[in-house]
Amino acid sequence: MLRFVARRLITSVLVLAVLTAIVFILARIVPSDPAVIYAGPKAPPAELDRVREHLGFNRPILEQYFDYVAKLITGDWGQSLATKRPVLDELFTRLPATLELIGFAMVLAVSAGVILGVVASRRPGGFIDGAIRFLSIGGISVPAFWLGLLLQLLFVGGLGILPATGQFSNSIKYSNPISHVTGLPLLDSMITGNGVAFTDGLQHVILPALTLAAYPLGLVARMTRAAMLDVMNQDYIFTARAYGLRETAIRWRLALKNALPPVLSIAGMAAAYALTGTFFVEAVFNWPGIGQFATSSMLAVDYPAIIAITLMGATAYLLANLLVDILQSRIDPRVSMS
Amino acid sequence: MALSFPHPARTVLVTATAAVVALSAAGCSPAAPKASSGPDVFSVAASAAITTWDPVRSFSTEALYMGNIYEPLLWKNPAGSAEAYSPAIAESWSASADGKSWTFKIRSGATFHDGEPINAAAVKASIDAARDHAAASFIWAPVESVTAPDDSTVTLQLKYAAPMDLVASSTYGAWIVAPKALAASAKNDKYFEAGIDAGSGPYTIDSYKPGSKVVLKKYDGYWNKKAASHVDFVDISITPDAVTAQQMLTAGEVDYATNIPLENLKTLASDPKFTVKDFNSPFNFLAMFNTSRAPLNDPEVRRALSYAIPYKEIIDIGGQGYGTQSHGPAPSGIFPYSQDVPQYSQDLEKAKQLLASAGHADGMNLKLTYASENPAEARFVPLIKDAFAKIGVKLDVKAELFNQQWDSAKADPQSAQDIFVLNYWPTYSDAGSDNLTTLFHSSEKPSFNLSYWKSPEYDKLVDKAATLTGTDRDAAQGLYKEAMDLLYREAPAAFLYDARTVSVVPAGLEVPAYNENYPFTAFFAPIKRAA
Numbered sequence: 001m002l003r004f005v006a007r008r009l010i011t012s013v014l015v016l017a018v019l020t021a022i023v024f025i026l027a028r029i030v031p032s033d034p035a036v037i038y039a040g041p042k043a044p045p046a047e048l049d050r051v052r053e054h055l056g057f058n059r060p061i062l063e064q065y066f067d068y069v070a071k072l073i074t075g076d077w078g079q080s081l082a083t084k085r086p087v088l089d090e091l092f093t094r095l096p097a098t099l100e101l102i103g104f105a106m107v108l109a110v111s112a113g114v115i116l117g118v119v120a121s122r123r124p125g126g127f128i129d130g131a132i133r134f135l136s137i138g139g140i141s142v143p144a145f146w147l148g149l150l151l152q153l154l155f156v157g158g159l160g161i162l163p164a165t166g167q168f169s170n171s172i173k174y175s176n177p178i179s180h181v182t183g184l185p186l187l188d189s190m191i192t193g194n195g196v197a198f199t200d201g202l203q204h205v206i207l208p209a210l211t212l213a214a215y216p217l218g219l220v221a222r223m224t225r226a227a228m229l230d231v232m233n234q235d236y237i238f239t240a241r242a243y244g245l246r247e248t249a250i251r252w253r254l255a256l257k258n259a260l261p262p263v264l265s266i267a268g269m270a271a272a273y274a275l276t277g278t279f280f281v282e283a284v285f286n287w288p289g290i291g292q293f294a295t296s297s298m299l300a301v302d303y304p305a306i307i308a309i310t311l312m313g314a315t316a317y318l319l320a321n322l323l324v325d326i327l328q329s330r331i332d333p334r335v336s337m338s
Numbered sequence: 339m340a341l342s343f344p345h346p347a348r349t350v351l352v353t354a355t356a357a358v359v360a361l362s363a364a365g366c367s368p369a370a371p372k373a374s375s376g377p378d379v380f381s382v383a384a385s386a387a388i389t390t391w392d393p394v395r396s397f398s399t400e401a402l403y404m405g406n407i408y409e410p411l412l413w414k415n416p417a418g419s420a421e422a423y424s425p426a427i428a429e430s431w432s433a434s435a436d437g438k439s440w441t442f443k444i445r446s447g448a449t450f451h452d453g454e455p456i457n458a459a460a461v462k463a464s465i466d467a468a469r470d471h472a473a474a475s476f477i478w479a480p481v482e483s484v485t486a487p488d489d490s491t492v493t494l495q496l497k498y499a500a501p502m503d504l505v506a507s508s509t510y511g512a513w514i515v516a517p518k519a520l521a522a523s524a525k526n527d528k529y530f531e532a533g534i535d536a537g538s539g540p541y542t543i544d545s546y547k548p549g550s551k552v553v554l555k556k557y558d559g560y561w562n563k564k565a566a567s568h569v570d571f572v573d574i575s576i577t578p579d580a581v582t583a584q585q586m587l588t589a590g591e592v593d594y595a596t597n598i599p600l601e602n603l604k605t606l607a608s609d610p611k612f613t614v615k616d617f618n619s620p621f622n623f624l625a626m627f628n629t630s631r632a633p634l635n636d637p638e639v640r641r642a643l644s645y646a647i648p649y650k651e652i653i654d655i656g657g658q659g660y661g662t663q664s665h666g667p668a669p670s671g672i673f674p675y676s677q678d679v680p681q682y683s684q685d686l687e688k689a690k691q692l693l694a695s696a697g698h699a700d701g702m703n704l705k706l707t708y709a710s711e712n713p714a715e716a717r718f719v720p721l722i723k724d725a726f727a728k729i730g731v732k733l734d735v736k737a738e739l740f741n742q743q744w745d746s747a748k749a750d751p752q753s754a755q756d757i758f759v760l761n762y763w764p765t766y767s768d769a770g771s772d773n774l775t776t777l778f779h780s781s782e783k784p785s786f787n788l789s790y791w792k793s794p795e796y797d798k799l800v801d802k803a804a805t806l807t808g809t810d811r812d813a814a815q816g817l818y819k820e821a822m823d824l825l826y827r828e829a830p831a832a833f834l835y836d837a838r839t840v841s842v843v844p845a846g847l848e849v850p851a852y853n854e855n856y857p858f859t860a861f862f863a864p865i866k867r868a869a
Contacts, residue, residue: 031745040397040473041744042765042776042786047473083548084390085531093548149581156589164589165582170381170573173553286383286575286582288550296387296549296578299711301741 001329005322012318016311020072023310024065027303037081037300055079068307078304082297087308090293096184097167098289101281102274104205105212110267113217117224117263118256124229132221139218144277148211148284155207163204165286172197208285212277216270223266227259234258261328268324272317377570380865383583383595384574386858388552391530392523393513393537394464397473401509402596403552405859406572407451408513408537411442411461411506414767414855417618417671423503427456427514427538428492431506437499437809442492442506448561450516451535451542456561458486464514465492467524474511474765499808501768504673508766509856514538540567540863550576554862568866587842594849596860598842600658600714611845617852618671619839620763622664623656623714625706625722626777626831628758630751630790633702640829642692643757644682648725653835656718660840664833666822667762667777668769671854673811674803674818675769680826681833689729701730707747708759710737714837715759733757748783751790758788761837767855770818771804778821778830791830796821 028034035051036043043051052058056067068078077087113136120132156164163169167185172178176196181188186205189197231237232255240250278291286292290309297305386402393408411428415421428442448456462484469478480500485493494502506512519536523529530536533546540562544555552574556567575592577583580599584606587595598606607614627634627643634640653661662670665679693699706722708715716737723733736755738746747754764772776785779800780792803817825831839857843849850864 030742031749032739032741033745036745037741042476043397043473044476047471047475082387082389084528085548090548094550097550152585156585164585164591165577166575166586166591170379170575170592173573174376174379174571283579284582286577286579286586288547288576292578293549299739301739 001326005326008318008322008325012315012322015318016314017069019314020069020307020311021065023307024068024303025061027301027306028061028064030301032301034081034301034303037302038084077308080297080302080305082300082302082305087304090305091290091308091312094288094290094293097287098275098278098282098291100167100184100186101205101208101212101278101287101289102271104209105274106216106267106271108209109213109216109270110220112213113220113267114224114256114263116217116221118228118251120221120225121228121232122251124225129225132225136218136221139214140222141218142214144211144214144280145284147214148208148281151207151211152284162207164207167201167204167288168197169200169204172200176200208281208287211284212274212281215277216267216274219266219270220263224259224263227262228255231255231259257331261332264327264331265324268320268327269317272313272320275313275316378568379571379573380569380594380862381573381592382575382860382862383577383586383592383597384860385576385578385580385583385597387576387578388546388548391533391535391543391546392527393515393530393535394467394472394511394520394523395527396513397510399858401856401858402860403543403554403574404513404537405509405539405856406541406554406862407535407539407543408515409539410508410512410514412503414504414507414853416851416853416855423507427461428506431503433502433808435809438496440494440496440502442494444490444492445561446490448538449559450538451557451559452516452518453559454516454518456514456538457489458492459489460517461492461514462486463517463520465494467515467520468511472511474508477505477508477511477766480505496808499805501807501811504766504768504807507855509859510765512766540565541572544571552576565863567863569862572862587844594844594847594860594865595842598840600660600840603658603660603840603842606842613843613845614840615843615851616660616838616840618669618854619837619852620669620672620767620769620854620857621761621837621839622667622669622763622773623652623718623759623761623834623837624664624667624777624831625834626758626760626789627829628751628754628756628788628790629792629830633696633698634704634756636696637828638692638696639698639702641682642689642696642698642729643726643731644829644832645685645689645692646725646729646731647682647832647834648684648721649682649834650684651721652718655721656714657835657837660838661835662838664836666825666833667773667831668818668822669763669773669854670836672764672767672769673807674774674815674822676815676819676822679819679822682826682829684725686725686728693729693731699730701732703732703734704756705734705736706757706759707736707738707743707755709740709743709761711739712761715761718834719759744788747788748785751784754788754790760786760788762786763857768807770800770807770814774818774821775800775804778825789830791828793824793828796824796828799824 034057035048039047039051056064080087080090116132120129152164155162176194178185178189178197179192181191186201189201240254278289279294282289282291283295294309384402386399388400389398390396396404409426413424413426415424429445431442433440444458444461465484469475480496480498481494482497483495516536533543535543540557540560541554542557544553546552554572556570560566580597583595584598584602586592603614606612627640629635649663663681665677668675708719719735723735726733747758777787780797781787784790799817799821803814806814839852841852846868848866850861
C-alpha cells in the first residue's frame with residue numbers, strides 16, 4: 001500500500017507541475033499588465049517601471065516561470081497583486097471558513113443522499129422514487145446562486161428564522177468572543193463551551209451548507225440508488241432473504257455496504273468539486289472564505305492568487321482521489337492497491 | 339435467524355429534524371444575539387476591498403477606510419457648500435500672488451493615534467514620502483521643495499503655479515502620517531499591511547481580517563471633538579456583492595450598507611423603513627471613438643454617432659434614472675464643470691444625413707468594448723447597439739474585464755476597438771488637470787486617451803488653463819470651457835452621463851451628505867442614531 005501511495009503522490013506532483021505551467025502561461029498571455037494591477041491604473045510610468053523591476057515582470061516569461069516554481073517549492077507562493085500580501089497568508093486566513101462550510105455541506109449531502117438513495121431503490125418507478133429523483137436532479141441542475149437566493153427569501157425574508165449572511169452575527173465579537181484553539185471558529189466555540197457563539201454559528205452555516213450540498217446530495221442519491229439496485233439483484237441477497245433475514249437489515253447493512261464504494265468515489269470527487277462551488281455560495285452568503293477571494297482575484301486578473309487557488313483545487317482533487325481509493329480498499333477487500 | 343437492527347435512516351432523520359427545529363427555535367431572531375450592555379457598535383456592509391493599508395501607497399477602494407483613519411491638510415467640501423474647504427491638519431493656508439508659493443499653518447495640540455504630536459515636520463515628512471513613492475505621487479508634481487521653517491508652518495515652493503489647495507485635499511496621496519510609522523515603512527514596505535494605522539482621524543483600526551472584516555475603534559484623543567464618532571466601534575463586513583449587502587440591510591443584520599444595486603432601489607424607496615437619497619458623484623461614462631483610423635477619423639462620422647446615441651434611455655436603464663447627461667468630460671459639480679458646454683441629443687434623421695454626407699450611406703461595421711464587471715455599462719451598451727442599427731451601423735460588442743479591455747486598447751490603436759466605453763473619475767477634485775487632460779491631451783503612447791485624438795489647439799487650451807488654476811480659477815474655467823466646446827464640435831468621444839451616487843438611509847439613522855470629492859469614502863463619525 002505504501003508503494004501505491006508513493007506512486008500516486010509522484011504522479012500527483014507531475015500533474016501539479018504541468019498544471020502550474022498551463023495556468024501560469026494562460027494567466028500571463030491574457031491582455032493585462034500585472035504592474036498596473038499592482039500599482040493602480042493611474043500610476044505614473046516611473047512607478048510602473050519600479051514595480052516591474054521589483055516584482056520581476058520585466059524579465060522573460062520563462063525565467064519568471066522557473067523563478068516562480070523554484071519559490072513555490074520552498075513555500076513562497078508569491079504575493080497577491082491586489083492585496084499586496086503573501087498569497088499563502090491570504091489562503092490560510094480564509095481556509096477555516098471554507099473548510100467548515102464544505103465539511104457541513106458534505107456531511108449533509110452524504111448522509112441525506114445515501115438515505116434518499118436507499119429509500120428510492122426500494123420501489124423503483126414508484127411515487128417515492130419519482131419524488132426523490134425530482135429532488136436529486138433538481139439539486140444537480142439548479143444553479144447554486146439561484147438556490148441560495150431562494151433559500152434566503154424563504155428562511156430569512158419569509159419565515160425570518162435564520163440569518164441571511166455571514167459566519168457569525170456582528171455582535172458575537174463584542175458579547176461572546178471566540179477563543180482561538182484550532183482556527184476553525186465553529187469548532188473552537190464548541191470546544192471552549194461558548195454556547196451562544198456556537199448556536200449563532202450553526203444558524204449561520206445552515207443555509208450556505210444546504211445550498212452547497214444540493215449538487216453532491218443529488219449525485220450521491222442517484223449513485224446510491226443505482227448501486228443499490230445492482231446489489232439487491234445479487235445472489236447473496238436472495239440467500240440472505242432465504243435465511244429469513246429482515247428486509248431492513250438486508251438493505252441497510254448487507255446491501256448498502258456493498259453499494260458504498262462507487263458512492264464513496266463520487267462523494268470524494270464531489271467534496272473536491274465543492275471548493276469551486278463555494279465561489280458562488282460564498283458570494284451569495286457573504287461567507288468569508290476562499291471562494292470570495294477566488295472571485296475577486298479572477299476579476300482583478302490577480303495571477304499569483306489565481307494560480308495558487310487552482311493549485312489548491314487540484315491538490316484537493318488529487319488527495320480526495322487518493323483517499324477514496326484507500327477507503328475503498330478498506331471497505332472492499334477485492335479492490336487491490338497495486 | 340432473526341436479527342434486529344436499529345433503523346439508521348430513521349435515526350439520522352430524527353436527529354437532523356430535532357437539530358433543525360432546535361436551531362430554528364434558537365434563531366427566531368436571526369440578528370440576535372445583541373449585547374445587552376457593552377460597547378455601542380455600528381455595523382456596516384461595504385464592498386470596499388483593501389489593496390493596501392499603506393496610506394501613502396493607497397490608490398484604490400480602501401479609501402473608504404482611510405478617510406476615517408487619516409486626515410489631509412484640508413477637506414474639500416461638497417459642491418454647493420458655503421465654504422469650499424474645511425480645515426483639517428492645517429488651520430489656515432494661503433498662496434502667493436503668482437501661485438508658486440503655498441503656506442499651510444499646522445494646528446497645534448493635536449496628536450496622531452500613536453501619541454506623536456502633529457507638527458510641521460510630520461507634515462513635511464508625509465508630503466516628501468508621497469512625492470517619493472505614493473501611487474498618486476503625480477499630484478505633487480508641481481512641488482519643487484517642501485520646508486518646515488517652524489513647528490507650525492509648512493511651505494511648498496512650486497515649479498509652476500498649481501492649485502495646491504485641491505492637491506492637499508486629495509483622497510489619494512495626501513494623508514498626513516505619523517513620522518515613526520513612515521520611518522518604519524521606509525525600511526519595510528509591508529509595515530502597514532497587517533492593519534497598522536498611523537493617522538490622526540476619528541478612528542483607529544481595531545482589527546482586520548482580510549476579505550472579511552474591518553473594525554474601527556473610536557479615537558478618544560481626536561482633536562476635533564465636534565466631529566468625533568458617536569459610537570465606540572464601527573464593524574464593517576466586507577461585502578463585494580451588492581445584492582448580498584441589500585439582504586443584510588433588509589434582514590437587519592447591519593445598520594447601514596454602502597452599496598445597494600441600483601435596480602433594486604425602487605423597492606427600497608417604497609419601503610417606509612428606508613429613505614433613498616442621491617448626490618452628485620465624480621463618476622461619468624463616455625464612449626471614446628478611435629480617431630486614429632477610418633471611419634472614425636472623420637469628425638462628421640463621429641458627430642453622426644453622437645446624434646444616434648439614446649442619452650435619455652441610457653440614463654433610465656444604465657443608471658436606473660440616477661444620472662444626468664454629461665456636459666463634456668468634467669463630472670457635474672467638479673471643477674471645471676459647466677452647464678454651458680453644449681450636448682448632443684438623439685436625432686436619428688440627422689445622424690443618417692451626416693453619415694450619408696460623410697460617404698457612409700450604406701452604414702458600417704464597428705467594434706465596441708466595455709468592462710464586463712461594470713453593471714451599468716452592461717445595461718446600457720445594448721441600447722447603443724440598437725440605436726446604431728437604426729442608422730445602419732452594425733456594432734460588434736465585446737465585454738472584457740476592465741484590465742484586459744484597457745490593455746488591448748493601449749497596445750496598438752490601429753488594431754484596437756472603434757469605441758471604448760469608459761467609466762472615469764478624477765484622482766482629486768480637478769477634472770481639468772485630470773479628465774480633460776488625461777483623456778484628451780495628445781500623447782505618443784496611449785494611456786487613458788483612448789480616442790487617440792491629437793489636437794494642438796486643444797492641447798494649448800488645457801495646458802494654459804492648468805497653469806491658471808492655482809492663481810485665476812475663473813480664467814482657467816474659461817479656457818477649459820473653450821476646450822470642452824472644441825470636444826463637442828470635434829466629438830472624439832460621446833459624453834453619456836454623470837452618474838449620481840445613491841445612499842439608502844434606514845429610518846432612525848442620520849447620515850451625512852455624500853461628498854463627491856471623496857467618492858469611495860463613507861464618513862462614519864457623523865452618522866448617528868436618532869434619539
